[in-house]
Amino acid sequence: MPKLTTMLRFSYLLLLVFWSRASLAAPPDAVVRGLPGTDVTSIDYFNIYWAGKGGAVRPGSRVFVHFDENSYSPTLVRFPALKPSRKRGQRQPPPGQLAFKPPTLVVMPGDTVDISFNEQQYAFEFRGRHQAELDFCYKVWQSSVGLDGWFFEMNVPHSKVPLDQFLRDWSQLKRTTEALLVELQRTPGIRPEVASLLTQNLRLRIFHTLLLPAEYQLPRDPLRVLTPAYVDSVTAGSGILTVYQRRAPQDSSAGLPTALSAYAAYLCLRAGRQPITSARYAMARQTYRGIQRAWACYEILEDARFHHKDIRRLLADYQTWVAPYTEFVRALKGDPTVPMRSYRREVFTDSLDAPAGPAQPLVALLSQHKGRVVLLDIWASWCAPCLAELPASAAVAKRYQAQGLSVLYLSIDRDAKDWRRALGRLRGGPANHFRFTNPVASRLRREFEITSIPRYLVLDRTGAVRSPDAIRPSDERFAAFIEGILAQP
Structure with missing residues (x-):
């Protein structure tokens, strides 16, 4: 029986990998x-x-x-x-x-x-x-x-x-x-x-x-x-x-x-x-x-x-x-161009848990920040580089808030208790922190191929994704990067 369970799990993983790759394939001709x-x-x-x-x-x-x-x-x-x-x-x-x-x-x-x-x-x-x-x-x-x-x-x-x-x-x-x-x-x-x-x-x-x-x-x-x-x-x-x-x-x-x-x-x-x-x-x-x-x-x-x-x-x-x-x-x-993608609304419909209150879809959360540049900080409580980057991300949020930047922290923790314990240790508290209700089946993670963290996505004031894999907030180049997007109406 244990061997059968292992085989079924392995088959499931193979099917999941195949399905994920198929869903990310280029559109048919x-x-x-x-x-x-x-x-x-x-x-x-x-x-x-x-x-x-x-x-x-x-x-x-x-x-x-x-x-x-x-x-x-x-x-x-x-x-x-x-x-x-x-x-x-x-x-x-x-x-x-x-x-x-x-x-x-x-x-x-x-x-x-x-x-x-x-x-x-x-x-x-x-x-x-x-x-x-x-x-x-x-x-x-x-x-x-x-x-x-x-x-x-x-x-x-x-x-x-x-x-x-x-x-x-x-x-x-x-x-x-x-x-x-x-x-x-x-x-x-x-x-x-x-x-x-x-x-x-x-x-x-x-x-x-x-x-x-x-x-x-x-x-x-x-x-x-x-x-x-x-x-x-x-x-x-x-x-x-x-x-x-x-x-x-x-x-x-x-x-x-x-x-x-x-x-x-x-x-x-x-x-x-x-x-x-x-x-x-x-x-x-x-x-x-x-x-x-x-x-x-x-x-x-x-x-x-x-x-x-x-x-x-x-x-x-x-x-x-x-x-x-x-x-x-x-x-x-005449140089090769970097793809400039647009994404369907369905990509942003993942359910998010809040530290307090009911869950809500990501698209509803984004609508609350309409007209602002949004930085999505994808992290987890068990990710040491993520935790090390959080102070820089918080500093960016404070520095550019008046210029129209919102930073939203999205955790991929599978265990909600681990996530809540991590929030209790954060200096800034749980403000703008959310957790994917189902991190494994997240459409956002699948669409953007988020296989490692920390990961940062930037949406401009129109809601378009301008950087699906942005540089880290602690990088010395980040200020010029984000100011360029903030300068666009």
Whole structure:
């Protein structure tokens, strides 16, 4: 019997390790498959750093859409084939004309989409398990609106057309977009995550389209005079940025940084300045806060770098203030980026015991510190390094409390009595101390792979995890690290 018990425990541990590793694995790829008889086409998609991926779709082939910690999820997948010209054999558009608007789909990890493409007729067919989503994306493509590439919607010289005419054209496009959004809400079979991305993307893009006159302001042309009607329209629409700008990049889409950049160009024009790269960068730095300031300025610098402009001076300035979002600097330099992750709400639902009073979920505790930077100190009564670090952690809490820092101590003690005895010996008492009700099954520990302690996690004022494995409070570098996060609104 003892041998059987030992074997069962060993089997249980193996199962637990396997399950933990499986739960921490990267999200599954999505697959785009070419149906038999399809003409060759291609797909492309981008991550939060505008790093493009894709591949050719041929009959019977499979192209994988990879999801990692820097991916949008869901993400937009575009099919950028050119519409054939009427002149036989000429596939490139004539000079001065744009390529035909490509269809764009929304896919999530694990999706499989089958496609068929007829090059001569420029006709696409999409099939998949979530057909309602594919059909809606197809309908958007067939409309005057689009999910990708705002320049396809209104193929007019925006720097020359009178603003009153532009507003009439834009108003019609806005009505079409609003009708599509109403239809989206009424369409069954669309997953909530996909519906959220479609809504966000369409609303951001219609606002971005309104800003095209500022985007198309050429340095050699006189500054455009903005009419009261146009200014009123932009002012009314700019609230959409507030709705989405607190989202983590992975929960957003490329529509957000491009809209932020375009709005900075508009503000330059409104201030009587040409929206060249340096002016737009300065305006974005002045206007936005937190990660959206870092992301908008990255978008501006990356666009300038893509067009072979010299960004060395602006990049030097960017590096002086962008911390803790230094991944953007690495991307601009071409270095490998450190993953910038966002985490689901479920990760923070562990039940916590308090020294006195009922247990509460971690998410409820965090909500009590909303708008503050939160340092989670993971420790245990039996961990000597943890106990040695507690005075430094307490000193940090006291030093930065007025600047908006909250330190929460989360114990992984399995025995509540050991934890309470340790609290009785602490100089500061039990203030802000809690214990995981079930430390072994903690979602937080599993998500962040907390296998050794002490461990420190830092959440910024928006609730986003900015450092899942922060340096210790006793480290001489900690002050600069935490002050950089506290400085972000």
